[in-house]
Amino acid sequence: MTEPNALAPTAADLETLSRQLGRPVRDVVEIGARCVCGNPLVATTAPRLANGIPFPTTYYLTHPVITAAVSRLEAAGTMAEMTARLEQDEALAARYREAHEAYLRARAEVGTRSGIGAVPEIDGVSAGGMPGRVKCLHVLVGHSLAAGPGVNPLGDEALAAIVEWWTPDRCQCHGAWDTTGVAPVRDLSRHVKTQGLSPEELDRKRAERRTGEGKA
Numbered sequence: 001m002t003e004p005n006a007l008a009p010t011a012a013d014l015e016t017l018s019r020q021l022g023r024p025v026r027d028v029v030e031i032g033a034r035c036v037c038g039n040p041l042v043a044t045t046a047p048r049l050a051n052g053i054p055f056p057t058t059y060y061l062t063h064p065v066i067t068a069a070v071s072r073l074e075a076a077g078t079m080a081e082m083t084a085r086l087e088q089d090e091a092l093a094a095r096y097r098e099a100h101e102a103y104l105r106a107r108a109e110v111g112t113r114s115g116i117g118a119v120p121e122i123d124g125v126s127a128g129g130m131p132g133r134v135k136c137l138h139v140l141v142g143h144s145l146a147a148g149p150g151v152n153p154l155g156d157e158a159l160a161a162i163v164e165w166w167t168p169d170r171c172q173c174h175g176a177w178d179t180t181g182v183a184p185v186r187d188l189s190r191h192v193k194t195q196g197l198s199p200e201e202l203d204r205k206r207a208e209r210r211t212g213e214g215k216a
């Protein structure tokens with residue numbers, strides 16, 4: 001028997017996540033970060049999905065205001081700029097590798113708390129391009145929000161770069177997503193078919209392919 005996970009989402013959290021994303025969520029085992037008002041900012045997905053697929057991308061940014069702000073950074077070329085800096089700045093590269101390790105540790109802890117246990121298929125595989133590149137800023141910002149400042153240097157930088165649009169001390173939930181009508185229905189089979197559309201999920205697919213190659 002396991003103790004109840006204090007970070008586990010409530011039914012209301014799951015509904016909010018579905019509304020924020022405009023689609024059903026599945027395999028969310030914790031809320032990784034919350035707005036000062038209590039609404040979810042980050043969904044924490046199980047390291048192994050209910051259908052058995054290993055899932056390396058643990059932290060998924062769900063708040064539309066933050067997601068949009070981070071997309072602006074991506075569109076402005078921030079990822080290529082950061083990746084170039086990683087190649088030149090050894091201290092930054094070292095901190096980023098530490099962030100990768102912290103991500104792996106945090107994911108293992110999520111696996112333990114949620115009763116899923118170890119997922120050896122994704123050992124050493126994190127997300128967002130870590131440890132050597134920046135491929136998805138949403139992943140890094142999700143990690144920074146879940147871990148707190150000082151863990152992921154590039155996620156922290158991205159958060160600092162969006163203060164014009166979002167800051168952690170202020171609720172910007174009002175009007176950020178549709179709160180009227182019925183929330184998107186939880187339909188696991190349909191979601192499985194549409195996976196791979198978001199950068200996070202593409203990232204996961206690539207990691208799976210790498211994992212497959214590693215096993216071959």
Ligand SMILES: [Zn+2]
Pocket residue numbers: 035036037038039170171172173174
């Ligand atoms: Zn809020």
